Amino acid sequence: MVGTANSRPCSEGVDEGRHRGGTVDYVLDHLRAGVMQGRYAPGQRLIEADLTRDLRVSRGPLREALRRLSAEGLVEMVPNRGALVRRLTLREMRELFQIRVGLEALAAQLAAQAVGEAEVRERFEREIGPIWDQTPRLAGPDYINENHRFHDAITQASGNEQLMKLTRQLRLPALMYQIVGTLKPENIAASVAEHRLIARAILDGDGQRAQELVRSHLSRALDVAEATPNQWFSA
Structure with a gap:
């Protein structure tokens, strides 16, 4: 009225x-x-x-x-x-990814050490449940939410609250929605496959492998983002 x-x-x-x-x-x-x-x-x-x-x-x-x-x-x-x-510049995007690589690799290593505790393991397995679904993903909110949930599950399992706050700040939703329209099915399929490898390494308690896989995963994600046409980024 x-x-x-x-x-x-x-x-x-x-x-x-x-x-x-x-x-x-x-x-x-x-x-x-x-x-x-x-x-x-x-x-x-x-x-x-x-x-x-x-x-x-x-x-x-x-x-x-x-x-x-x-x-x-x-x-x-x-x-x-x-x-x-907010729409990021290409430089801001690169810098955020550089910081994320270090922080999330650390989170994966700590998570692999912590999953020996039954409560931590149970919660981690519950939170990452969607990654095992074999249904092909489409670019859009559902895929982005699954992606955020997976990465959040790792930092939650690490047990480091400050690490959780920092990684959430750096994982700007604006970036994902900025490039999601340019993602190809093979990009999404590769990301999901990498999530599964990371999850298995964490559940196996292999911190070194989990750390290496996260670094590789985010490096590939950076390559995909950098291939996005410049007009998708702020000047």
């Missing part, structure tokens, strides 16, 4: 019924999930008027949520354009 001189917009009613901090968290969770699930594409402008109407919130909580997403690196604030879903 559109507000008039004699009636307040519905967004105000929602905000009044919810603590401001809770409203910010609500908007933050919605926008973050939207980026991670591909509802908001890299480079897309997040229009305040549309979001306040759709989410039924006022501009204050929305702007605070956008500020936090900017700090997380998922959104960038551009003068005279407002908030845009």
Whole structure:
């Protein structure tokens, strides 16, 4: 319902019924999930008027949520354009991959040491379950979610909470959605096959092999990303 001189917009009613901090968290969770699930594409402008109407919130909580997403690196604030879903430059992508290789190789090594504990092993096996499905994957949200879940399972199994935080920050969803449209079936099939090899090495407790396989996996992923046409990256 559109507000008039004699009636307040519905967004105000929602905000009044919810603590401001809770409203910010609500908007933050919605926008973050939207980026991670591909509802908001890299480079897309997040229009305040549309979001306040759709989410039924006022501009204050929305702007605070956008500020936090900017700090997380998922959104960038551009003068005279407002908030845009972040689109990485080719250099940023390369640098993120370089850091990820070291951190995730360490996570795989630690995970291989930790799976000797029954609870850790059970959780790891449960979280990576989708990788054993033989159904061919298509480029899109389902594949990206499976990919994120697999890598998260490794860092969770490592038992190192700081490592988990760092790897999540570096595994920007914007990057995957930036290049997913260019992925070929053979790229995805190769990635899934590599996930299975890494998982087996971890479950076997072979930290050295798990570490080497993760390095190889991410190096190949970097090669695929670098083959993406330049127009897919920010200038």
